Amino acid sequence: xxxxxxxxxxxxxxxxxxxxxxxxxxxxxxxxxxxxxxxxxxxxxxxxxxxxxxxxxxxxxxxxxxxxxxxxxxxxxxxxxxxxxxxxxxxxxxxxxxxxxxxxxxxxxxxxxxxxxxxxxxxxxxxxxxxxxxxxxxxxxxxxxxxxxxxxxxxxxxxxxxxxxxxxxxxxxxxxxxxxxxxxxxxxxxxxxxxxxxxxxxxxxxxxxxxxxxxxxxxxxxxxxxxxxxxxxxxxxxxxxxxxxxxxxxxxxxxxxxxxxxxxxxxxxxxxxxxxxxxxxxxxxxxxxxxxxxxxxxxxxxxxxxxxxxxxxxxxxxxxxxxxxxxx
Amino acid sequence: xxxxxxxxxxxxxxxxxxxxxxxxxxxxxxxxxxxxxxxxxxxxxxxxxxxxxxxxxxxxxxxxxxxxxxxxxxxxxxxxxxxxxxxxxxxxxxxxxxxxxxxxxxxxxxxxxxxxxxxxxxxxxxxxxxxxxxxxxxxxxxxxxxxxxxxxxxxxxxxxxxxxxxxxxxxxxxxxxxxxxxxxxxxxxxxxxxxxxxxxxxxxxxxxxxxxxxxxxxxxxxxxxxxxxxxxxxxxxxxxxxxxxxxxxxxxxxxxxxxxxxxxxxxxxxxxxxxxxxxxxxxxxxxxxxxxxxxxxxxxxxxxxxxxxxxxxxxxxxxxxxxxxxxxxxxxxxxxxxxxxxxxxxxxxxxxxxxxxxxxxxxxxxxxxxxxxxxxxxxxxxxxxxxxxxxxxxxxxxxxxxxxxxxxxxxxxxxxxxxxxxxxxxxxxxxxxxxxxxxxxxxxxxxxxxxxxxxxxxxxxxxxxxxxxxxxxxxxxxxxxxxxxxxxxxxxxx
Numbered sequence: 001x002x003x004x005x006x007x008x009x010x011x012x013x014x015x016x017x018x019x020x021x022x023x024x025x026x027x028x029x030x031x032x033x034x035x036x037x038x039x040x041x042x043x044x045x046x047x048x049x050x051x052x053x054x055x056x057x058x059x060x061x062x063x064x065x066x067x068x069x070x071x072x073x074x075x076x077x078x079x080x081x082x083x084x085x086x087x088x089x090x091x092x093x094x095x096x097x098x099x100x101x102x103x104x105x106x107x108x109x110x111x112x113x114x115x116x117x118x119x120x121x122x123x124x125x126x127x128x129x130x131x132x133x134x135x136x137x138x139x140x141x142x143x144x145x146x147x148x149x150x151x152x153x154x155x156x157x158x159x160x161x162x163x164x165x166x167x168x169x170x171x172x173x174x175x176x177x178x179x180x181x182x183x184x185x186x187x188x189x190x191x192x193x194x195x196x197x198x199x200x201x202x203x204x205x206x207x208x209x210x211x212x213x214x215x216x217x218x219x220x221x222x223x224x225x226x227x228x229x230x231x232x233x234x235x236x237x238x239x240x241x242x243x244x245x246x247x248x249x250x251x252x253x254x255x256x257x258x259x260x261x262x263x264x265x266x267x268x269x270x271x272x273x274x275x276x277x278x279x280x281x282x283x284x285x286x287x288x289x290x291x292x293x294x295x296x297x298x299x300x301x302x303x304x305x306x307x308x309x310x311x312x313x314x315x316x317x318x319x320x321x322x323x324x325x326x327x328x
Numbered sequence: 329x330x331x332x333x334x335x336x337x338x339x340x341x342x343x344x345x346x347x348x349x350x351x352x353x354x355x356x357x358x359x360x361x362x363x364x365x366x367x368x369x370x371x372x373x374x375x376x377x378x379x380x381x382x383x384x385x386x387x388x389x390x391x392x393x394x395x396x397x398x399x400x401x402x403x404x405x406x407x408x409x410x411x412x413x414x415x416x417x418x419x420x421x422x423x424x425x426x427x428x429x430x431x432x433x434x435x436x437x438x439x440x441x442x443x444x445x446x447x448x449x450x451x452x453x454x455x456x457x458x459x460x461x462x463x464x465x466x467x468x469x470x471x472x473x474x475x476x477x478x479x480x481x482x483x484x485x486x487x488x489x490x491x492x493x494x495x496x497x498x499x500x501x502x503x504x505x506x507x508x509x510x511x512x513x514x515x516x517x518x519x520x521x522x523x524x525x526x527x528x529x530x531x532x533x534x535x536x537x538x539x540x541x542x543x544x545x546x547x548x549x550x551x552x553x554x555x556x557x558x559x560x561x562x563x564x565x566x567x568x569x570x571x572x573x574x575x576x577x578x579x580x581x582x583x584x585x586x587x588x589x590x591x592x593x594x595x596x597x598x599x600x601x602x603x604x605x606x607x608x609x610x611x612x613x614x615x616x617x618x619x620x621x622x623x624x625x626x627x628x629x630x631x632x633x634x635x636x637x638x639x640x641x642x643x644x645x646x647x648x649x650x651x652x653x654x655x656x657x658x659x660x661x662x663x664x665x666x667x668x669x670x671x672x673x674x675x676x677x678x679x680x681x682x683x684x685x686x687x688x689x690x691x692x693x694x695x696x697x698x699x700x701x702x703x704x705x706x707x708x709x710x711x712x713x714x715x716x717x718x719x720x721x722x723x724x725x726x727x728x729x730x731x732x733x734x735x736x737x738x739x740x741x742x743x744x745x746x747x748x749x750x751x752x753x754x755x756x757x758x759x760x761x762x763x764x765x766x767x768x769x770x771x772x773x774x775x776x777x778x779x780x781x782x783x784x785x786x787x788x789x790x791x792x793x794x795x796x797x798x799x800x801x802x803x804x805x806x807x808x809x810x811x812x813x814x815x816x817x818x819x820x821x822x
Contacts, residue, residue, distance in 0.1 A: 019590040026597040037607045045612040049620075052629055060638045079646060080637075097637065111545050129545070161546065168703030177546060187705035192748075245611040246603065256401040256412060258356045269622035270615070271629055278353075279415050288616060295408060301538050311649065313627045314638045320542070328627070328638035 034247050042240075042249045046288035052271060055284065059298050060314065061326035063094055065101055069320035071128075072305050074164075076117045079311045083124045084324055085112035091126045093138060096316065096326050105136055105146045114162045118169040125153070125172055127160035133174050135186055154184045162205040175205040204263075238264060238275055240287065252285045254292055263305045268312030276303030276317050282327070298325055350547070354419075354449040361421045364396055365441055372396050377438060385515045387425060387438040394434045410434050418540045420448055423526035428477060428534045430526070440519065446527040448541070451557045454531050457498060458560045460487040462528055464502035469509075474521065479535050501564055527561070621664060624657065659779045666759075666767040682775045683766055690727035691758050691766060694720045698751045713746035721754070731757060 068088035075082050080097040089110045093103040109130040116125045118135075127133035133154035136146050154160070158177035166173055166183070171192070175181045181195040238261045240250040252273065259279035266273055266287070273285040282296040282303060301320035308315040314328040364371050372392045377384040390413075397409040413432030417423055417439075423430055425438050432439070446452070463484040466474045476484065491498060509517060533539050585593075606614075624630045634644040648655065654674050662669035662678075669675040676696075683689035697716050704712055720729045721739065731739070735753045742750035770776055777783070 016587050016590065019587060019594065023590050023593050023597065026594060026601065030597060030601055033601065034605065037605055039607050040609045040612065042608065042612045042615070045609060046616060049616055055628065057628070097643070113546070159546065167699075170703055170705045185706035188707060190706055192706070242608075242611045242615075244606040244614075245608050246600070246605045247608070249608055249611060249615075254402075256397075256403045256408060258360070258412065259353055259415070267626050267628045269619045269626035269629055271619040271623065271626060279412070281411070288612075288619060295405075297407070297411065311627075311646075312625070313632065313636050313645070321538075326638060328636055 034245075037245055038247065042288060043290040046290075049288055051289075052286055052293060055294055057284065057294065057296060057327050059296075059325045060328045061096055061099060063096065063099060063324040063326070064322070065092055065094075066090060066322045066324075068322060069301070070304060070318035070322060070324055071111065071113050072115045072162075073307060073316055073318040073324060074115055074117045074124075075307055075309050075316065076121050077119055077310050078121055079309050079313065081117070081121070082316055082324070083115050083117050083126075084318055085115035085126050085128070086322070087111050091115055091124065091136075093124060094324075096314075103138055103146060105150075107134075111159070114160050114174075116163045116165055116172075118165050119167065120169045123169060125163050125165065127154065127163060127174075129159050131156045131158060131160060131176070131178075133160050133163045133172060133184075135172070151186070151189070153186050153189050154182060156180070156182070164205060173205060181205055238273070238285070240273075250287070250290050252283075252290065252292070257283065262303060263307075265306050265308045265315060267308060267315075274306050274308065274315050276306040278302045280319070280321075282306065282317055296327065299323070350543075351449060354447070357416055357419065357421055358447065358449065360397075360401070361416065361441060363400065364393065370400070374441075383515070384425065384438060384518075386519055387440050389435070390424075390433040390437045390439055391435055393422070393432060393439060406434055415540075418530075418538060420446065420526060420530035420540070423522070423529065425522055428525075428529050429537055430529055430533075440522055440526075442526055443520075443523045446523060448530070452527075452531065452561075453541075453557050453559055454528075454561055455559050456487060457491065457494075457564060458562055459483070459528065459532055460491055460498045461501045461505065461562050461564065462524070463487065464498055465505045465509075468502060468506050477534075483532065501562060505562060524561070625661065654779060656780060656782050659776070662776070663771055663780070666763050669767070669770070678775055678779065679767075679770050682770045682773050685775070686769075688766065690720065690729050691762050693727060694729050695755060695758050695762065698755045701751070702748050704748075709748055710746045713743065713750050716751065717743050717746075729754075729758060730761075 063084070066084065066086040066088060067090065068086050070084050070086050073082055073084040080095060081093065081102070082096050083091060083093045085091045085107075087110055089107045089112060091105040091107060091112055092101055094101055103124075105124075105126075107126065107128070107130070109128055111129045112126050113128040114126060114133070118124065121138075123135050123137045125133055125135045132152050135151045135153050137149050137151075139146060139149070153172055154163070154174045156174065156176035156178045158179075160174060160176055162175040164173045165171065170186050172184045172186055173181065174184065179196070182191055183193040183195075184190065185192050238252040239248050240252070241247070242249045252275070257277070257279070259277050261275040261277050261283075264273060264275045271287055272293070273287050274282060275285065276282050280297075280299045280301055280303065282299075284293045284296065285291070286293050299317065299319040299321050303317050303319050305318040306315060314326050316324055316326050318324050363369065365374065367373060372388045374386055374388050377387055393413055394406055394409045397403055397413055398406060401409075401412070403409045403412070410432055413422075414430070417430040417432050420430070420442055422432075422439050422441050424433075425440050427437075463476065463480060466476055466480075467484070488495060509520075512520065531541055627636050632645055634640075634648065635642055637643045637645050649658075652674060654672075658672065658674070662672060662675040669679055680689060680692055680696075683692055694716070697720070701709065701712050701716060717739075719725060720727050721731070721736070731754055735757045739751060739754045742753075
């Protein structure tokens with residue numbers, strides 16, 4: 001009702017210029033309103049919080065086997081298995097704990113940029129330059145050719161940049177270089193919902209960790225991170241954006257960090273932020289205090305993907321150096 | 329060397345409009361590199377070093393660079409400074425004068441800075457004909473320092489085979505380059521030769537070294553200015569390769585906003601202005617509260633018991649989680665919120681068990697059924713939705729739930745064309761109801777309290793006496809702190 005009370009050029013068929021003016025003044029007003037809520041800095045409030053005790057995070061496992069850059073990985077719900085995909089077209093399922101390679105699939109395309117493990121642990125999804133996302137059921141029979149049972153689920157008009165199962169094996173959420181995200185029914189391959197809101201390639205997506213909500217966030221080349229059903233925000237580097245305050249509440253940066261972060265994930269309590277960078281390192285940030293706790297060396301090329309395991313006991317990193325590492 | 333290498337000094341050649349991720353990085357590195365070289369402004373001393381019978385112009389030691397980085401970029405640990413310096417070298421901004429491998433060492437090893445002409449920000453993508461000319465030229469000059477390394481000799485051999493038909497042309501170009509080089513001053517030539525070599529060390533790296541020119545294919549596809557790409561150091565361009573590679577065909581450029589786009593934007597902004605938002609102080613408190621509450625569950629912040637399997641190679645921690653007997657710490661978590669209780673399958677089962685014992689489980693069963701509905705394949709959705717309606721909402725339903733008339737109407741309408749979200753309204757309503765009613769009772773129940781306090785049940789909970797005893801115990805234990813005892817041997821054995 002309040003919105004209607006604001007005078008608007010919407011109804012009267014005004015020119016593009018007038019509309020742009022209205023949009024700009026609304027943006028300005030929104031900024032002013034939000035600035036009023038910015039009464040304090042997060043790291044100031046967090047001064048009274050106890051320091052995180054000294055961490056001794058080290059590489060605990062190195063997974064070797066890919067022939068080229070590892071572009072993506074995902075954990076299985078069982079907290080120890082993971083799936084990874086590479087530029088060489090291979091998708092490998094590993095038991096991270098024993099280093100066993102349990103399955104391997106050769107995709108018909110190179111640059112497999114996205115992969116995901118199904119919640120049941122019985123299938124994986126992957127895709128990339130083929131513009132598709134396919135689901136492979138994982139067979140217990142080692143001799144069975146996984147490619148034979150492959151199911152093409154998602155079809156985009158440009159590369160697949162991200163995929164994720166929603167709470168079940170039956171729905172797949174994808175993001176693409178064609179600027180859209182989409183939700184698919186795995187069994188029938190039908191498109192359930194399409195999300196148009198980015199004006200350029202969508203590079204990544206992440207589901208909200210909630211049983212009850214159906215929200216996800218996507219990030220794109222248009223420098224926007226869209227939270228679907230909610231607000232698009234401008235975000236380029238490592239920043240914490242709070243949806244309740246509708247603003248950025250922390251930036252994680254340092255003079256000595258010149259290269260960009262490619263992937264981030266929170267520890268279980270949300271106190272730590274693990275960020276993988278294009279300078280081959282992983283930085284561990286104190287989310288509340290804003291300082292960097294430690295820097296982890298080990299990879300020999302860009303870190304492409306970082307994900308914390310389902311029970312928070314470790315996190316995995318995938319790299320252009322063709323390996324994956326598990327840290328704890 | 330191509331003409332005008334210094335005239336075309338490309339400092340600040342980056343289009344200020346170009347804020348593609350690579351350019352942002354290059355700008356930052358170039359800022360650092362220019363500062364290091366600015367002796368008047370606290371930069372390192374670049375000097376000529378005497379060596380045997382000759383002089384080495386324009387060099388600085390690795391140690392000096394590391395020290396500068398630590399001081400000026402506030403780096404506490406030299407390992408970090410060495411790593412950063414090595415990356416700056418790997419991208420071609422500085423190089424060791426006696427090595428093809430581009431890393432920084434924290435010792436007396438001598439380094440030189442790259443000419444801005446060769447900076448990566450100039451969008452160099454030198455072709456193989458160029459590389460062939462370069463290697464060919466090297467073999468023509470009779471200098472020890474220009475001798476080809478093994479991998480370079482192999483590369484040259486391969487290129488000779490590949491360009492067999494145009495080798496005469498390449499040879500001539502190489503000769504021309506040698507002539508141009510001879511005209512230059514001796515000291516200047518040393519510097520230029522090394523810079524040229526460093527350029528090729530970036531674009532044709534030593535086998536085993538990272539090729540920093542490799543690009544993320546998603547960024548390749550978005551190349552906005554394929555014309556800005558420089559393909560030849562020597563002013564030679566291969567006709568066959570003049571077609572832009574498929575990697576450079578621009579994908580959708582960002583569209584210009586249309587009238588419709590702006591209209592949508594206005595509507596959206598109005599919605600945002602009407603949104604109720606929280607102050608940062610409140611949000612900060614909430615974040616701090618959350619992290620504090622979950623701190624003991626975060627293996628990166630608190631020690632796990634039993635040990636973290638990844639560290640100790642002992643998987644007992646996982647075995648325990650998988651067993652149907654939850655630890656007190658795990659049970660405590662169910663008390664944080666109903667979402668936490670429902671997230672844990674054991675918590676969910678216990679909650680259900682409690683409600684069943686009270687004969688009031690229909691709300692939770694409805695909620696669970698709707699969650700499950702959303703996970704079904706599309707073709708099963710309509711029929712399953714009908715089943716849920718029949719079981720919980722229809723007249724005379726066996727597990728009738730209580731909805732307000734508004735939600736009931738809405739749901740009833742939705743069921744005319746049943747879908748995955750037909751029950752969203754109803755589910756939200758029931759969730760709120762459970763939160764304030766059933767969940768609160770669950771936390772006070774014997775079932776929950778027994779698990780939380782690791783008690784063994786002495787009397788069946790559903791007798792009058794059992795309830796009274798439990799109530800007494802509860803009242804007594806209210807005074808105790810509920811921080812949850814650590815796992816004891818007792819729990820482990822069950």
